[in-house]
Amino acid sequence: MTVAYTIVTVLVAVAIYFGVRYFVRAGRKFGGSRVIVCPETGKQAMVEVDTRRAALTSLVGQTDIRLESCWRWPLREDCGQECLLQLDVAPEDCLVRSVLTKWYRGKKCAFCERSFEETDLIDHKPALFTPEGITVEWAEVPISAINEAMATYQPVCWNCHIAQTFYHEHPDLVVERPVM
Ligand SMILES: [Zn+2]
Incomplete structure (x- = not known):
């Protein structure tokens, strides 16, 4: 004992x-x-x-x-x-995440218009929609360009980012449904 x-x-x-x-x-x-x-x-x-x-x-x-x-x-x-x-x-990526987490909160995805929740930001990193018409991940944006990105890019959820990336890389595989 x-x-x-x-x-x-x-x-x-x-x-x-x-x-x-x-x-x-x-x-x-x-x-x-x-x-x-x-x-x-x-x-x-x-x-x-x-x-x-x-x-x-x-x-x-x-x-x-x-x-x-x-x-x-x-x-x-x-x-x-x-x-x-x-x-x-x-580390830089940690600071970028802290700043962007606040930025995404209360915003909606530019494609599906779903609001971002706290958990989305940890499990499935959302992406950014650039004025050039492509979606990029946080990691691709250098720390010096984050402020500009927040001013000119639009928030995109993980699902839409994957869909957009696929669409851009394999446009031949995506069938556009005709609008009825
Ligand atoms: Zn979306």
Whole structure:
């Protein structure tokens, strides 16, 4: 009994040690104020990353980077937080995902007009419809072009992206049904 008790105590102590160490490290990595150039105003502003959210989400999977505060808030608290792209707290694709997730929310697919839900953004990455008439995946858009993409591209759901890609690659296999 005493042995089991000791083992449990040691395990709990180890778990607490690693838990605390993990959050201290995450705090060092994501925490602190950073100066960015607000894409909306073109002026510098001071922002802070939501450390707790970043640490917790990175524990269970994809790190979700969001701002905790910004000089311009609460006046413009509903901004798209595009300035996240300027931070170096996480890999580029992670920052792009964090920014685009906010952008897709509340929008509808340019083809089927279905609204995007939170889960769609994780399992089936939505795509973008370019002014040139093709659909592209996030990964194909460089981080420097994301702001322009959000201004000029339209959101497309995963299913429509696959259908469009197939249509473009095999136009001979797609039979257009005549309109009755
Ligand atoms: Zn669609």
